[in-house]
Amino acid sequence: MTVEAKLGQVANYVDERTGAAAFLKKSLRKVFPDHWSFLLGEVALYSFIILLLSGTFLTFWFDPSMREVVYEGAYQPLEGVKMSAAYASALDISFEVRGGLLMRQIHHWAALIFMAAIVAHLLRVFFTGAFRKPREGNWIIGVGLLTLGIVEGFLGYSLPDDLLSGTGIRIAEAIIQAIPVVGSYLSYFAFGGVFPGELFIPRIYIVHVLLLPGAFLALITVHLMLVWYQKHTQYPGPGRTEKNVVGYPLMPMYMAKAGGFFFIVFGVTAFLAAVASINPIWLYGPYTPAQISAGSQPDWYMGWLDGLVRMAPPIETYFFGYTVSWNILIPGLIIPGILFTGMALYPFIESWITGDKREHHLLDRPRNAPNRTALGAMSLTFMMVTLINGGNDLIATHFDLSINQIMWGTRFGVFILPPLAFIITKRLCLSLQRADRELVLHGRETGRLLRMPSGEFVEVHEPISPEKAFILTSHEQLPALELPAVDARGVKRAGALKNKLRARLSNANAVAIPKVSTEDLKEIESH
Amino acid sequence: MKRLSRFRRHKAAAPLLLIFALLGIGGTFSVASATTASETSAVERSTLIEEGRQIFLKGCSSCHGLNAEGVSVAPSLIGVGAASVDFQVGTGRMPMADMSTQAMRKAPVYNDEEVAALAAYVASLAPGPEIPGMELLNFERDGSTAEGGELFRNNCAMCHNFAGQGGALTQGKYAPTVMGVLPKHIYEAMVTGPQAMPVFNDKTITPEEKLSIIKWIKSAEAEPNLGGASLGRVGPVTEGLLAWTLGLGLLIGVAVWLATKAK
Numbered sequence: 001m002t003v004e005a006k007l008g009q010v011a012n013y014v015d016e017r018t019g020a021a022a023f024l025k026k027s028l029r030k031v032f033p034d035h036w037s038f039l040l041g042e043v044a045l046y047s048f049i050i051l052l053l054s055g056t057f058l059t060f061w062f063d064p065s066m067r068e069v070v071y072e073g074a075y076q077p078l079e080g081v082k083m084s085a086a087y088a089s090a091l092d093i094s095f096e097v098r099g100g101l102l103m104r105q106i107h108h109w110a111a112l113i114f115m116a117a118i119v120a121h122l123l124r125v126f127f128t129g130a131f132r133k134p135r136e137g138n139w140i141i142g143v144g145l146l147t148l149g150i151v152e153g154f155l156g157y158s159l160p161d162d163l164l165s166g167t168g169i170r171i172a173e174a175i176i177q178a179i180p181v182v183g184s185y186l187s188y189f190a191f192g193g194v195f196p197g198e199l200f201i202p203r204i205y206i207v208h209v210l211l212l213p214g215a216f217l218a219l220i221t222v223h224l225m226l227v228w229y230q231k232h233t234q235y236p237g238p239g240r241t242e243k244n245v246v247g248y249p250l251m252p253m254y255m256a257k258a259g260g261f262f263f264i265v266f267g268v269t270a271f272l273a274a275v276a277s278i279n280p281i282w283l284y285g286p287y288t289p290a291q292i293s294a295g296s297q298p299d300w301y302m303g304w305l306d307g308l309v310r311m312a313p314p315i316e317t318y319f320f321g322y323t324v325s326w327n328i329l330i331p332g333l334i335i336p337g338i339l340f341t342g343m344a345l346y347p348f349i350e351s352w353i354t355g356d357k358r359e360h361h362l363l364d365r366p367r368n369a370p371n372r373t374a375l376g377a378m379s380l381t382f383m384m385v386t387l388i389n390g391g392n393d394l395i396a397t398h399f400d401l402s403i404n405q406i407m408w409g410t411r412f413g414v415f416i417l418p419p420l421a422f423i424i425t426k427r428l429c430l431s432l433q434r435a436d437r438e439l440v441l442h443g444r445e446t447g448r449l450l451r452m453p454s455g456e457f458v459e460v461h462e463p464i465s466p467e468k469a470f471i472l473t474s475h476e477q478l479p480a481l482e483l484p485a486v487d488a489r490g491v492k493r494a495g496a497l498k499n500k501l502r503a504r505l506s507n508a509n510a511v512a513i514p515k516v517s518t519e520d521l522k523e524i525e526s527h
Numbered sequence: 528m529k530r531l532s533r534f535r536r537h538k539a540a541a542p543l544l545l546i547f548a549l550l551g552i553g554g555t556f557s558v559a560s561a562t563t564a565s566e567t568s569a570v571e572r573s574t575l576i577e578e579g580r581q582i583f584l585k586g587c588s589s590c591h592g593l594n595a596e597g598v599s600v601a602p603s604l605i606g607v608g609a610a611s612v613d614f615q616v617g618t619g620r621m622p623m624a625d626m627s628t629q630a631m632r633k634a635p636v637y638n639d640e641e642v643a644a645l646a647a648y649v650a651s652l653a654p655g656p657e658i659p660g661m662e663l664l665n666f667e668r669d670g671s672t673a674e675g676g677e678l679f680r681n682n683c684a685m686c687h688n689f690a691g692q693g694g695a696l697t698q699g700k701y702a703p704t705v706m707g708v709l710p711k712h713i714y715e716a717m718v719t720g721p722q723a724m725p726v727f728n729d730k731t732i733t734p735e736e737k738l739s740i741i742k743w744i745k746s747a748e749a750e751p752n753l754g755g756a757s758l759g760r761v762g763p764v765t766e767g768l769l770a771w772t773l774g775l776g777l778l779i780g781v782a783v784w785l786a787t788k789a790k
Contacts, residue, residue, distance in 0.1 A: 039782035043775070077746050079673045094753075105754055112770035113778070120775060163680065163689060164762065257785050268777050277754030278766050283690045283747070285680045293684045293762075294694025294702065300767025391764045393695035402628075402699035 032254050033234035033247035037128075040121040042258060045224075046265040047114035048216065054107040055209065061097050063089035064159065064205035066198040075282050083161075083286030086201050090160035090281055105273035111153050112278075113269060115301040118146050126346075126376050128363035130233045132356075136347040138226045143344045145219055148212055150301050155208040157279075157299055161201055164279070166287025167296045169200065171309070178328035196289060233363050238470045242361045295393050304383050307390030308335060311411050339379075353505045355481045367436070368475045370429035371509045377425035378418040385413045426511075433513035436472045439464060440516040441524055473516050480510035572647065579648025582641055586622055595652055600626065607719065608655020609646035614715035616642050618708070620722075628699040629722050656718045664710050666738040666745070675743030678736055682727065690760040691744055696723055706748050710741045 015021040032038075065085040071078050073088065074095040093100040122142060125131055131139035154172070158165045173195050177183040192199035231245050240246045248254055272278075284293065298306050308331035315326040342349075350372065351357060366373040388395065389410035396403040443461035450458050464472075483503040485496050493499065534540055583595065590601035597603030604612075615621040616637055620630035637645065646658060680689065686702035688694045693704035700723050705713060717737050720726035732740070758765040 034786050034788070036779065036782040036786040039785065040779075043778050043782070077672045077676050077743065077750070081673050081677060101754055108766075109770065109774065112767060113774045116771050116775045117778070120779075163684075261781070261785060264781050265778060268774060268781075272769070272774055274755060276756045276766075276769060277752055277758060279763070280690075280754055280757075280760070282753070283760060285676060285689065291680045291684060293680070293689035294686050295688050295692075295762055295764075297763045299763045300770065303764075303767065394761055394764050396695035396699070397693060397701050402697075403695045404698055 028249065028251035030228070030250045031245045031247045032232050032250065033245060035235060037124045038232065039261065040117055040124055042261060043117035043265055044114055044121055045220065046262045047110045047117055047269070048220065049262070050110040050266055050269055051107060051114060052213065054103050054110060055213075057103045058093060058100075058107060059209055061089060061093045061100065062086070062159070062205075064202050066161070066196070066201050078282065078285070081286060084201065086159065086161040087281070087286045090162070094282060102270075102273055105276075105278050106269055107156075108278045109272045109276075110269045111156060112299060112301075113265075113272075115149050115153060115299075118142075118149055119301070122146060123376070123380075127366045127373060128233070128235075129360065129369055129372065130363055131347045132360040133347075133351065134230055134359055135226070135233075138223060138230070139347050140344050141219055141223050141226070143340065145216070145223065147340060148215060148219070152208060152212045152216070153299055153301060155204045155212070158204060159201065159208060160279075160281045161287050162281040162284040163287050163291055163293055164281075164284045164296055166196065166289070167292055168298055170195065170289065171306075174328055175332040178325045178332060180324050180329070181322060196287070231361065233361050236362050236365070236471055236474050238467050240362060242359065245361075297391060297394075300387075303390035304386040305332070305336060305390075307386035307388065307392070307410065308332070310392060311386070311389050311407055311414065313411075353481075353502065353509050354478060355506070356478060365471075365475065367429040367432040368477075368512075370426045370433075370511065373429050374422040374426040378422040381421035382414060382418045385410050385417055389414075430511070430513055433515075437513055437516055440469050440472050441520065475515065477512050477515060478510060481506040575644050575647045576651045578641075579644035579646070579651075582637065582645050583648055586636070587645075590623075595649060604649050604652065606653040606655045607649060609650040609658045610656040610715040611719040611721070612646040612649045613642060613658045614712050614719060614721055616645055618712055629701065632703055656715070659711060659714045659718075663734065664714060664738070664741075666710055666741045669735055670738035670740075670742030672739070672743050672746045674736070675739030675741070675746075678732065678740050679743050682732065683740070686724075688761065691747055692760050705744050708744075710745070713741050713744060714738075 011021070063085045067085045068082055069085050069088050071081050071083055071088050071091065073091055075091055078091070090104075093104055095101070097103075125139065125142065154168065158169050158172075173187055173191065176187045176190060179186060187195070190200070190203075191197040192203075232247075234240050234245060234247070237246070285291070297303065309328065312327040312331045317324050317326065364372075366376075389407060392403050392406040392410070395401060395406055443463040446460045446462050448460040450460055452458060481503060483499040483506070485493060485500065487493050583591075584593065587604075588595075590598065591604055592598050592601075595604040597605075612621075615630070617635060617639075619633040619635040622636060623630045624633065635642070649655075650657070679687075679691070683691070683705075686694055686696065687705055688702075691705040694702050696702060702724070708716075714737055716724060717727040717732065717740070718729075727737070758769065
């Protein structure tokens with residue numbers, strides 16, 4: 001029997017019992033569109049797999065216990081120092097386990113890249129409008145994954161129980177305590193008594209290695225199944241419609257590309273881990289509540305939160321014997337709550353403003369949705385200002401500035417710069433629309449000058465390709481919603497105030513430079 | 528005398544007399560020479576103080592006053608001691624380049640002899656902390672690295688950072704890095720409390736503990752970067768920057784390459 005025949009027998013055996021052939025035949029031919037920005041989510045996925053693998057390696061040696069031990073390991077400068085078993089075992093992983101330090105560094109670099117890739121992926125989805133119907137649910141799952149990622153990363157940062165970890169936990173404790181009335185009880189509950197206690201590390205350990213990875217796996221599975229079922233969005237172009245997907249089949253093109261890309265992500269992470277130090281816990285020393293280091297920072301994805309807390313003015317009020325620490329409560333809980341709720345609900349808010357309830361599988365070019373793009377730029381600016389204040393001490397020492405100047409600059413900047421970014425971005429988008437219109441109407445400027453017999457100089461314009469012209473004109477421009485305050489019989493409509501707001505938002509959203517129409521082109525040709 | 532003269536022809540008389548004579552000469556010489564030596568030292572010291580005063584008048588008095596009494600822009604130096612001068616001038620902080628928030632470390636303007644003269648002059652004004660001698664600064668023998676690390680994290684890290692890289696203080700002031708500083712200067716900084724730094728006297732941190740701190744600083748200075756490039760030993764800010772630029776940057780580059788259509 002030939003090899004093919006044997007393989008066929010095995011395949012047949014499996015198919016007869018599972019009916020897999022029909023599924024595979026359909027699935028392996030599934031088409032995915034090709035664009036580099038569609039690979040950002042893949043970077044996050046592969047980083048997650050790297051995190052699972054390297055994290056499992058670390059659990060073989062990590063001892064999540066706050067029991068006090070005297071260090072007697074290989075790192076001389078800490079010889080005989082009292083520390084928790086968690087910190088001692090993290091030191092042992094770094095210095096005594098073969099490949100342990102490399103694995104620790106791979107795990108931490110992968111975590112930073114994981115979060116960066118999630119944010120980059122989110123920005124792509126936001127700016128191209130990929131969250132619109134039918135993908136609102138998947139957008140919410142994505143926001144959930146981002147939130148879980150922040151929590152999971154913070155717990156990982158806290159586990160080694162070094163001086164920096166403990167400082168982070170101390171701030172988390174302060175934020176828990178800032179919740180009015182129940183804060184101190186919640187803190188007692190979380191720490192099993194007074195900070196730091198002996199329970200917190202074992203508790204967050206099981207959350208970090210079991211509960212949250214489990215939640216991640218479940219959510220990522222649903223996230224990908226929805227992509228599978230709803231099919232991938234695609235950029236506009238000739239032959240691409242709301243009803244088809246233009247791209248390459250899963251097998252062999254995408255399998256090869258995606259499989260290869262996994263190893264490249266692994267390679268880049270391992271490269272970083274091999275050449276660049278990350279979280280050198282042996283330099284920080286063990287955590288004790290009496291100590292703190294200058295320049296204590298969280299990992300980057302928490303930097304904006306730290307920056308918000310750092311810029312908050314010291315406001316506290318007292319109600320009936322209870323202290324309300326607004327300086328922690330507002331930046332630590334209220335603003336993040338508003339931001340993440342707003343982000344999760346954005347697809348619904350946008351469809352409410354536009355009144356557009358149709359399905360969308362073709363992506364927007366960011367310039368063609370000026371309001372959304374400006375809103376994204378505004379949010380990014382807000383995040384950047386707060387992130388900068390999160391590193392204000394390092395910026396002060398490295399750029400010879402005063403930490404107070406930076407704090408005051410960002411206190412004002414956080415209110416002034418985001419609206420400014422909105423206005424500038426919206427104008428830029430409209431200018432780019434204008435440029436598109438020019439390009440379609442008059443073609444590309446070639447830079448070649450011609451002298452006419454009359455002595456006049458003219459620049460030769462070259463018409464753009466039909467493909468390009470299609471991309472520049474295929475988007476739709478929806479008019480603003482008509483929401484009159486009174487109905488046909490002159491009676492005031494219900495919810496007039498809500499409608500007024502909706503009409504105003506809709507008007508602002510519909511501002512656009514009219515795209516080139518067929519009449520425009522005919523007009524040009526007649527010249 | 529008659530009694531003594533009876534022994535003048537004794538066979539031991541001459542050697543004894545010689546011994547007495549030698550002792551007498553030696554004793555006289557030693558007493559005489561000792562006096563001379565201490566006199567020259569006093570003379571030398573007063574010349575040193577005078578030299579120091581001359582340097583002070585030229586280089587320092589415009590801010591600190593002609594008698595080091597201090598004026599509005601600069602503090603009095605009476606009672607700050609030789610250790611303070613050795614630290615401030617020896618690390619180039621004084622004379623200040625400009626009246627900014629804080630005197631910064633730079634190449635010293637005066638050489639070792641001039642610093643010693645200035646220190647002697649200021650020490651002559653009123654008693655203050657002295658320059659620690661080489662015998663005292665034997666941190667390799669008397670210090671303990673691990674204990675020094677704990678002391679550093681307890682007393683120094685909140686301003687100077689966990690690895691002694693320095694950190695920001697309010698209003699543009701800063702705690703400088705303690706890397707690459709002479710043990711003598713670290714010790715002097717602890718006893719004199721320069722700029723915004725508090726004084727750590729011998730009751731707060733004993734001399735042995737100070738040596739332990741110096742030993743830990745020197746060990747941190749000599750420690751190779753065990754995990755690869757150190758990224759400044761300043762914590763997660765530089766790590767995040769590298770993750771976004773080199774990490775995600777490389778991956779986006781690869782993604783663009785992967786999505787490029789074959790031509």
